Amino acid sequence: MKINKAEIVKTYGKNEQDTGSIEVQIALLTARISNLTEHLKNNKQDLHSTRGLNKMVATRKKLLNYLSEVDIERARKIKSQLGIRG
Secondary structure, three states: OOOOHHHHHHHHOOOOOOOOOHHHHHHHHHHHHHHHHHHHHHOOOOHHHHHHHHHHHHHHHHHHHHHHHHOHHHHHHHHHHHOOOO
16 A cells, blocks of 8 residues: 555645645554554564554654644544544
């Protein structure tokens, strides 16, 4: 699965150059997490990638917590669009 960054930015950003908004950052992290999860299903012993996956999940959680504090409706919307539990 190849991550199409431009498509994700276009979908979740305010414009085509909006790579810094929280929604775009969360969407990009979610795409990378799902890609790495698929890799780890076949390569269970890849501990370096497992550590990277855990760091990405923690970063996404921090961004979601911040967004929840700032605007709870935006946080709920992005969670439902991306299918994130919690």
